[in-house]
Amino acid sequence: xxxxxxxxxxxxxxxxxxxxxxxxxxxxxxxxxxxxxxxxxxxxxxxxxxxxxxxxxxxxxxxxxxxxxxxxxxxxxxxxxxxxxxxxxxxxxxxxxxxxxxxxxxxxxxxxxxxxxxxxxxxxxxxxxxxxxxxxxxxxxxxxxxxxxxxxxxxxxxxxxxxxxxxxxxxxxxxxxxxxxxxxxxxxxxxxxxxxxxxxxxxxxxxxxxxxxxxxxxxxxxxxxxxxxxxxxxxxxxxxxxxxxxxxxxxxxxxxxxxxxxxxxxxxxxxxxxxxxxxxxxxxxxxxxxxxxxxxxxxxxxxxxxxxxxxxxxxxxxxxxxxxxxxxxxxxxxxxxxxxxxxxxxxxxxxxxxxxxxxxxxxxxxxxxxxxxxxxxxxxxxxxxxxxxxx
Amino acid sequence: xxxxxxxxxxxxxxxxxxxxxxxxxxxxxxxxxxxxxxxxxxxxxxxxxxxxxxxxxxxxxxxxxxxxxxxxxxxxxxxxxxxxxxxxxxxxxxxxxxxxxxxxxxxxxxxxxxxxxxxxxxxxxxxxxxxxxxxxxxxxxxxxxxxxxxxxxxxxxxxxxxxxxxxxxxxxxxxxxxxxxxxxxxxxxxxxxxxxxxxxxxxxxxxxxxxxxxxxxxxxxxxxxxxxxxxxxxxxxxxxxxxxxxxxxxxxxxxxxxxxxxxxxxxxxxxxxxxxxxxxxxxxxxxxxxxxxxxxxxxxxxxxxxxxxxxxxxxxxxxxxxxxxxxxxxxxxxxxxxxxxxxxxxxxxxxxxxxxxxxxxxxxxxxxxxxxxxxxxxxxxxxxxxxxxxxxxxxxxxxxxxxxxxxxxxxxxxxxxxxxxxxxxxxxxxxxxxxxxxxxxxxxxxxxxxxxxxxxxxxxxxxxx
Numbered sequence: 019x020x021x022x023x024x025x026x027x028x029x030x031x032x033x034x035x036x037x038x039x040x041x042x043x044x045x046x047x048x049x050x051x052x053x054x055x056x057x058x059x060x061x062x063x064x065x066x067x068x069x070x071x072x073x074x075x076x077x078x079x080x081x082x083x084x085x086x087x088x089x090x091x092x093x094x095x096x097x098x099x100x101x102x103x104x105x106x107x108x109x110x111x112x113x114x115x116x117x118x119x120x121x122x123x124x125x126x127x128x129x130x131x132x133x134x135x136x137x138x139x140x141x142x143x144x145x146x147x148x149x150x151x152x153x154x155x156x157x158x159x160x161x162x163x164x165x166x167x168x169x170x171x172x173x174x175x176x177x178x179x180x181x182x183x184x185x186x187x188x189x190x191x192x193x194x195x196x197x198x199x200x201x202x203x204x205x206x207x208x209x210x211x212x213x214x215x216x217x218x219x220x221x222x223x224x225x226x227x228x229x230x231x232x233x234x235x236x237x238x239x240x241x242x243x244x245x246x247x248x249x250x251x252x253x254x255x256x257x258x259x260x261x262x263x264x265x266x267x268x269x270x271x272x273x274x275x276x277x278x279x280x281x282x283x284x285x286x287x288x289x290x291x292x293x294x295x296x297x298x299x300x301x302x303x304x305x306x307x308x309x310x311x312x313x314x315x316x317x318x319x320x321x322x323x324x325x326x327x328x329x330x331x332x333x334x335x336x337x338x339x340x341x342x343x344x345x346x347x348x349x350x351x352x353x354x355x356x357x358x359x360x361x362x363x364x365x366x367x368x369x370x371x372x373x374x375x376x377x378x379x380x381x382x383x384x385x386x387x388x389x390x391x392x393x394x395x396x397x398x399x400x401x402x403x404x405x406x407x408x409x
Numbered sequence: 410x411x412x413x414x415x416x417x418x419x420x421x422x423x424x425x426x427x428x429x430x431x432x433x434x435x436x437x438x439x440x441x442x443x444x445x446x447x448x449x450x451x452x453x454x455x456x457x458x459x460x461x462x463x464x465x466x467x468x469x470x471x472x473x474x475x476x477x478x479x480x481x482x483x484x485x486x487x488x489x490x491x492x493x494x495x496x497x498x499x500x501x502x503x504x505x506x507x508x509x510x511x512x513x514x515x516x517x518x519x520x521x522x523x524x525x526x527x528x529x530x531x532x533x534x535x536x537x538x539x540x541x542x543x544x545x546x547x548x549x550x551x552x553x554x555x556x557x558x559x560x561x562x563x564x565x566x567x568x569x570x571x572x573x574x575x576x577x578x579x580x581x582x583x584x585x586x587x588x589x590x591x592x593x594x595x596x597x598x599x600x601x602x603x604x605x606x607x608x609x610x611x612x613x614x615x616x617x618x619x620x621x622x623x624x625x626x627x628x629x630x631x632x633x634x635x636x637x638x639x640x641x642x643x644x645x646x647x648x649x650x651x652x653x654x655x656x657x658x659x660x661x662x663x664x665x666x667x668x669x670x671x672x673x674x675x676x677x678x679x680x681x682x683x684x685x686x687x688x689x690x691x692x693x694x695x696x697x698x699x700x701x702x703x704x705x706x707x708x709x710x711x712x713x714x715x716x717x718x719x720x721x722x723x724x725x726x727x728x729x730x731x732x733x734x735x736x737x738x739x740x741x742x743x744x745x746x747x748x749x750x751x752x753x754x755x756x757x758x759x760x761x762x763x764x765x766x767x768x769x770x771x772x773x774x775x776x777x778x779x780x781x782x783x784x785x786x787x788x789x790x791x792x793x794x795x796x797x798x799x800x801x802x803x804x805x806x807x808x809x810x811x812x813x814x815x816x817x818x819x820x821x822x823x824x825x826x827x828x829x830x831x832x833x834x835x836x837x838x839x840x841x842x843x844x845x846x847x848x849x850x851x852x853x854x855x856x857x858x859x860x861x862x863x864x865x866x867x868x869x870x871x872x873x874x
Contacts, residue, residue, distance in 0.1 A: 178837075185837075188525075188601070190837075192833055192837050193838065196760075196829070197834060199756060199829050200834065204827065207824065329752075333608070375624040379616070379620045380620065386610070387613075390606055393602055394595070
């Protein structure tokens with residue numbers, strides 16, 4: 019009996035890990051191959067010559083030499099998207115409702131974590147501290163962000179969504195848009211009241227900004243260094259831990275079973291003695307907490323945050339959730355990784371391949387193009403819906 | 410309890426009495442006269458303006474003959490408002506904005522209210538129209554290879570400003586075309602997905618406007634296009650109008666003010682056309698098909714309603730008005746930049762529709778007026794008040810807080826998003842049918858798949874209509 023449980027636990031811990039590795043390697047390999055083939059096809063084209071004249075490298079060398087760094091950055095971004103996408107996906111799985119305010123939940127988490135670190139910095143607690151303490155404070159900041167964001171998400175559900183649960187689909191969506199707008203300005207008001215400015219920059223402490231050098235590629239125009247920042251490693255590891263934890267919660271615990279039951283059939287779950295309202299609150303709590311943690315990680319990676327910081331990551335994470343198959347946790351992970359990859363590849367290569375006509379500035383709308391294509395050709399996403407499929 | 414009901418009964422009787430018969434005529438005319446007088450005498454008073462504007466509502470509600478109603482409304486919009494507007498040009502600007510956004514909201518109302526399709530990127534069509542005239546009505550076609558921000562010697566206007574009239578029609582067509590092009594792939598999607606995709610489309614248009622300054626300089630990038638031409642107003646006509654208008658206003662009306670008047674009237678004409686078209690559409694075969702789709706898609710298909718085509722009509726109709734309004738906007742501002750077409754604008758228009766009443770034409774107009782007045786006057790007025798307090802030496806007594814320590818960031822005019830957010834949440838929870846619900850109000854936002862919607866609290870929101 020115990021061994022059987024043990025194996026279930028172990029399987030639910032190992033399976034997401036395996037999925038992550040497969041997804042990252044798979045999508046990384048596919049995209050890299052596409053880029054290399056493209057570069058080969060465009061050999062001798064105008065774009066190739068233009069690049070050769072400007073940088074002294076041809077398109078193929080350029081592609082290959084940038085590839086490792088692009089891949090590393092893609093994975094970091096992909097995991098951030100995946101962590102946010104899980105919040106959309108969980109709520110959608112249970113309520114079939116796009117929690118439009120999730121992007122602001124994410125921003126709130128980021129602000130709580132960063133404010134905590136700023137207070138520590140103000141108190142002089144971050145000066146010259148050792149690595150262990152630095153990591154401890156970071157973990158505390160993430161946990162605070164998770165708590166704050168989770169509670170906010172639960173509160174928002176209670177106030178703005180629960181009264182509308184019987185109403186048609188568009189009603190709670192409009193309410194959620196309202197919440198999103200309200201929260202943006204609420205954050206701005208709170209933040210600007212204290213200092214007069216509404217953006218925050220995460221304090222620098224610990225060794226997060228260092229780069230771990232992985233090697234370099236010697237080129238005629240100078241060697242290209244390949245490295246990964248410590249904070250990127252932290253983002254990846256933290257996101258992986260969260261994803262594994264969530265997978266465990268949903269698939270291997272009794273609460274998770276209740277969540278799945280509510281997602282599959284709410285009235286029946288209610289008849290089986292599940293407190294549906296509490297499970298829905300819990301879903302928002304967990305989804306919000308993941309969003310909050312992703313917010314702190316985002317702040318760590320990109321250093322500057324403002325009240326509107328959640329908008330684009332939120333939309334992209336939603337795209338990621340749809341791309342993977344909304345309502346499906348594995349799908350959210352896959353979608354996040356794929357979208358992060360696509361976006362970084364576009365950012366890195368679009369300019370060189372189109373001779374500067376279209377550059378990295380279009381990577382933001384790439385997500386929408388993908389969203390539209392997915393919804394037209396495969397509305398159920400790459401992995402299809404496994405939870406809560408209702409027309 | 411008893412007293413309250415009696416009070417209510419008396420008030421109701423009073424209102425009934427006042428809104429009927431000859432009393433109603435006298436009341437309406439007296440109220441308008443009072444409002445006009447107040448605004449005329451104290452052009453800066455917000456309350457006077459609110460009284461003046463609210464007389465439009467009074468005209469709508471009192472039970473007087475249709476002809477009388479219409480003539481009073483025309484008197485207000487065409488005679489009284491321009492006069493007080495020229496005295497304080499800010500009011501004309503407010504009236505212009507109300508007209509522009511009323512037209513936009515009415516267009517969105519066709520999509521959201523009639524056909525039940527939530528469009529979160531509506532402002533994209535507006536942007537298409539605006540950039541259409543911004544490109545052809547400026548020097549931009551001669552600057553295709555110029556770097557944004559520089560003015561090479563060969564720059565000149567390619568067509569006369571009077572082509573504006575043609576381009577309003579073209580904007581209508583281009584808007585409709587854009588609506589169809591976007592609608593074709595996405596209209597098969599379910600409601601909430603459609604909302605997100607249209608949102609995405611809105612952002613795509615904004616990003617394109619921001620970045621299409623290379624390889625060919627079409628939009629001049631984030632700096633926007635300026636100057637954009639306006640149609641020329643014939644001088645003899647202006648002089649003829651001045652003879653009448655100058656004594657009424659009390660001073661000479663300048664050419665700039667005539668342009669303000671011109672665009673106000675142009676917007677008003679568009680609004681009237683949109684209202685007419687929307688009303689005719691709602692009562693037509695297409696309108697009934699839209700209602701059927703809104704109420705129940707599956708049943709509509711079963712009844713033989715061509716789903717995608719009807720949705721396309723709705724999208725195209727809504728988009729075309731936005732396109733025409735965009736052309737008008739570009740000409741009136743002589744400047745367009747991508748910032749005018751952000752997601753927030755889309756939500757602003759949506760909150761007008763939601764506030765006034767989804768599917769209700771008078772409601773949507775009232776919604777536009779309320780939101781614009783809140784935005785331009787109430788919030789700004791509060792801001793002004795606060796900044797005056799900040800400059801004074803006043804101190805809040807008990808907590809001993811000096812007003813001048815108040816942060817500059819706490820400026821009500823900057824909190825439009827919060828305003829829109831509160832409108833959307835509160836309306837959805839307490840009054841989903843809006844301030845003036847549509848007569849035929851059992852739309853998608855009231856009851857849809859009731860079987861699926863099991864409410865644990867037993868609080869089924871079946872609206873207030």
